[in-house]
Amino acid sequence: MARTGGGYRGLVINHVxxxxxxxxxxxxxxxxxxxLESTIISHGLPRPANLTVAKEIEATVRxxxxxPATIGMIGGEIVVGLRDDEIAHLAASDDVVKLSVRDLAPAAAAGADGATTVAATSAIAARAGIAVFATGGLGGVHRGASSTFDESADLTALSRLPIAIVCAGVKSILDVGATLERLETLGVSVVGYGTRRFPGFYLTDAGFDLDWSAATPDEVAAIVRAARAHDVHQGALxxxxxxxxDEQLDPALHDRVLAEGLASLSREGITGKDVTPYLLSYFHHATEGKSLDVNVRIILRNADLAARIAAAL
Structure with a gap:
């Protein structure tokens, strides 16, 4: 990809x-x-909670x-700052395509309605000159990736996009240790907010140490400014x-449901981009909605912190 003044431009995001x-x-x-990403609206949360939460996220940022700039695709057009009626459409429609970076151009040419993943949202936001992005949890290396080679496109996107992404670590359904190794290899900076331990989405602590931490939005903003000033590596923070x-999912419940969900996943032969939504849905039903409550707390906390970092910048 060739860099431009407002971010990064490639064939996949040359559309208007x-x-x-x-x-x-x-x-x-x-x-x-x-x-803000839109897959949490179309694929990450059940109806009708998805629309309610989408509104709460935007209100939290304000x-x-x-x-707030919720990003998605309407009729083949990339939109940065979806209107309320467009968010409602993505929340209610059964025909919304899940869009990673590789999907943007084909979906635009087909005139599709689509919801952007972390990778696609990051690429579009960077192209639009937006410096801060809030999401729930990142994608990463899937369990068993040594044989399936199943890794999220989020990882390579983060290696080349100059954007700060506020998240609750990577989804605990993934191979967290392998994901951190990949982020290190790709040169992606990881900073714990108020912690030197890496969070695991539903869990406060995924069991891995971090080298760096920041205690305030101003400290995070200072890291972003230092990255810009050095201009050595234009990857994500x-x-x-x-x-x-006291707000995490009960760890014992989490571990039990995850083991059951992975076994069910294997029995049904689900692979690729269907894995994450399947397991998130499994968690929702198996925990009787407890995981959904945690998921909502995660994204609202991250939206608040991202807004304060953006203001500090």
């Missing part, structure tokens, strides 16, 4: 980007903006002093924001 009115105004004024221990 439409900015929502609030985002367009924020760009003109130099106001802080936070990018309350913390930034403008992962800001790992753990849940407080």
């Amino acid at each position: 980007i439409r900015f929502g009115p609030d985002v367009e105004a924020a760009r003109a004024e130099g106001a802080p903006i936070v990018a 309350a913390a002093g930034a403008v 992962v800001v790992a924001n753990p849940l407080p221990p």
Whole structure:
């Protein structure tokens, strides 16, 4: 990909980007903006909670002093700052395509409606000059990847996109240790927010140490500024924001449900990009909604922190 002044440009994102009115105004004024993904709306949460939570995420960003830019595709057009009716459409439709970076061009040519993953949202946000992105948990190396080679496109996207991503680590259904190794190999900086331990999405602590931490949004902003000033490596900064221990999913429940879910996954022969939504859905039903409550707390906390980092920048 060739770098441009506003971010990165490639064949997959050369199509016209439409900015929502609030985002367009924020760009003109130099106001802080936070990018938000749309797969959590279409594929990550059950209906009707998905639409309710999408509204809560945007409200949280606004309350913390930034403008939300939910990113998706409507009728083949990339939109940065989806309108309320467009978010409602993605939340309710059965025909929304899950879009990683590789899918953007084919989906645009087909005039599809699509929801962007972490990788695609990061690429579009960087192209639009948005510096901060809030999500729930990153994709990564799947369990058994030594034989399946199943790794999320999030990893390679993070290696080349200059954006700060606030998350609760990687999804605990993945191989967390292998994912951290890949992030190190790809040169992606990982900073714990208020911690030197890497969070595991539903879990406060995934069992791995971190080399760096930051205690305030200003400290995170300083790291972003240092990366820009050095201009040595234009990769992402992962800001790992753990849940407080009393808000995490019960670890014993988590481990039991994960083992059951992985066994069910194997029996049904589910692979590739269907693995994560399947396991998240399995968690939701097997924990009687407890995992959904945790998931919502994660994304709202991350949206708040991302907005405060964007304001500090």
